[in-house]
Amino acid sequence: MTLIQVVFVILAVAAIGSAVGVVTSKNIFYSALLLVACLFMVAGFYVLLEAPFLAAVQVLVYVGAIAVLIIFAVMLTESMMSKKARARNDQWWVALVVAICLAAVLLYVVVTATWQVSPAAPPTDAIAALGKALMSTYVLPFEVASVLLLMALVGSIIIAREEKPEEE
Amino acid sequence: MDWAETLILLSPQLLLVVWALLVLGLDLVVKKAKDGLAYLALAGLAPPLGAAIYLLARGTAQPVLSGMVQVDAFSLYFTIIACLASGLVILASMEYMKARTRYRGEFYGLVLLATLAMTLMAASSNLIMIYLSIEFMSLTSYVLVGYFRDDPKSSEGGLKYFLFGAVTSSLMLYGMTLMYGATGTTDLSGIASALTGMQATMAPWRFVFLPAILLMLAGFSFKMALVPFHQWAPDAYEGAPTPVATLLSVGPKAMGFAVLLRVLLTAVPHFQFDWVAILMGISLVTMTLGNLTAMRQTNIKRMLAYSSIAQAGYILVGIISIDLFSIVGVLGVLLYLMAYLFTNAGVFIAVIAFSHVTNSDEIEDYTGLARRAPALAGAMVIFFMSLAGLPPTAGFVGKLFVFGAAVKVGYYYLAIIGVLNSVISVVYYFNVVRLMFFLPPPTEERLSLPRFPMVAVLISVVMVLIIGLYPQPLIDLVTRSVTALAMVP
Secondary structure (H helix, E strand, O other): OOHHHHHHHHHHHHHHHHHHHHHOOOOOOHHHHHHHHHHHHHHHHHOOOOOHHHHEEEEEHHHHHHHHHHHHHHOHHHHOOOOOOOOOOOOOOHHHHHHHHHHHHHHHHHHHOOOOOOOOOOOHHHHHHHHHHOOOOHHHHHHHHHHHHEEEEHHHHHOOOOOOHHHH | OOOOHHHHHHHHHHHHHHHHHHHHHHHHHHHOOHHHHHHHHHHHHHHHHHHHHHHHHHOHHHHHHHOOEOOOOOHHHHHHHHHHHHHHHHHHHHHHHHHHHHHHOHHHHHHHHHHHHHHHHHEOOOHHHHHHHHHHHHHHEEEEEEOOOHHHHHHHHHHHHHHHHHHHHHHHHHHHHHHHHHHOOEEHHHHHHHHHHHHOOOOOOHHHHHHHHHHHHHHHHOOOHHOOOOOOHHHHHOOOOOOHHHHHHHHHHOOOOOOOHHHHHHHHHHHHHHHHHHHHHHHHHHHHHHHHHHOOOHHHHHHHHHHHHHHHHHHHHHOOOOOEOOOHHHHHHHHHHHHHHHHHHHHHHHHHHOOOOOHEEEEEEEHHHHHHHHHHHHHHHHHHHHHHOOOOHHHHHHHHHHHHHHHOOOOHHHHHHHHHHHHHHHHHHHHHHHHHHHHOOOOOOOOOOOHHHHHHHHHHHHHHHHHHHOOOHHHHHHHHHHHHHHOOO
């Protein structure tokens, strides 16, 4: 095994292990912390795949912003931190069976399929190429994403606001 | 293509963005006359509608911005559906929202943004755009469903819708990555040509693409509320502000069919044999389960939710009944969606008008409505006839084409089960009619119905009857749209 393969196996085991932990942990706070670990491992995959920009974005956005937000939300919600909060309901075994079947199918697909591999060498200046692609080929998704985020911003304010009687 | 031409081709979408931002911005400034914003939002739907009709008349059919979207008769037809649906919804929500919340400016802004998302769904011809526009539509819908923050049912509906949406959209995204990994492109026509190239060389290729198609179908089925991704619909429709339920039942559902048709016919026509089998199963279960569950409902919004699930099952019959020589099935889908737009929006808006005055959505409260509000009861009879597929209404034309296509390609049992289901649906539709016309009302007091929803009901009744009695212009338009879809390389 090459060094990269060794690193990959370590990352993969850690990522899957922490992901299973997120679902099975009884304490929701541990789940949140394990989610942070899992997201870090995914950033590691991006580094292995020579996508340093994506790795940096993964750490900044997912670990830095989203995971911290989740942890804050858990800590500030009284009932979630108490011991009474249940992490699973009576249908957990149905979910387990479905999840295992789905995983088996996907594993079979991933192992047996012939994947497209680009013959081109990795670009030396990947970030510049990414920026150019976002502003040329992918300009429409880029702009639509900005409108989507604006809508999400307005929407989150609407959901969080307080309903007060009308001022006439 | 020069930039001016690009702007013209994308003008419906651009006009909608600008107008939505205008409404949201003015909402900050305008303090008193919030209702002016409703008129403004309504007026804002006219320019995109006009632009879509202009582009349709010009006969445009080309990919825009590196093939991210396709502006052709097909996408423009659905753009028109989106604008009409939002127009009816805004008309219907004026008095209703005024009585229930003071935050109305944002509501109309969000409805315009939802319209934008719908037009993008209709035009997307790249997996990235399909994912983004579906996600855009879903996020807007979650907020709109949970709009009444202090109403537990509204919040519950929004949350359930969100949880379902999050799961199905991640499944869809996974399917898209499988598709990209196996073909090396996200462009729909690119996928089709990659598949053609691969067909000869790769032996076990089915095993990648079938799971990919199935996973993507999960995401699309969620938007169309097909079984087994339908459970959110009754709760979301019941809890949501009724105008939002109106929008959800006609807008995103139609756009889900637009995306489904484009993906199936443009990207994976090689797998027609497989997806026809899958969709056939889904269609049979969807219409039967929807109808049988609708019969037991006591809340009219829940009944209509299950009825709209069943309707999606009928529409699927049109997609199933495609073969190489016949496009009648697709014709039927597009016709049905336009007929369904006016029918279902109409019946929901009638429910809005009723519940605005009585604050009730229970079916038993409709008892004797014919004496208390004859016009409303009469309109509802026409909508129920159209939903059940009786002549001379629009629903009859839609069902005729869809089931006709099934007979034409030889799926007799599918057509028979569809017709049997329509007969079942008559039971619960006409149960409401029986209550309205043949039972005495609890009070003789006349209902003073809100004005704007009644205008929307009137427009819907007229359109249902026009499509039902003289469908030829619509059939011509739809034929052009379907040909545009078939022409995509």
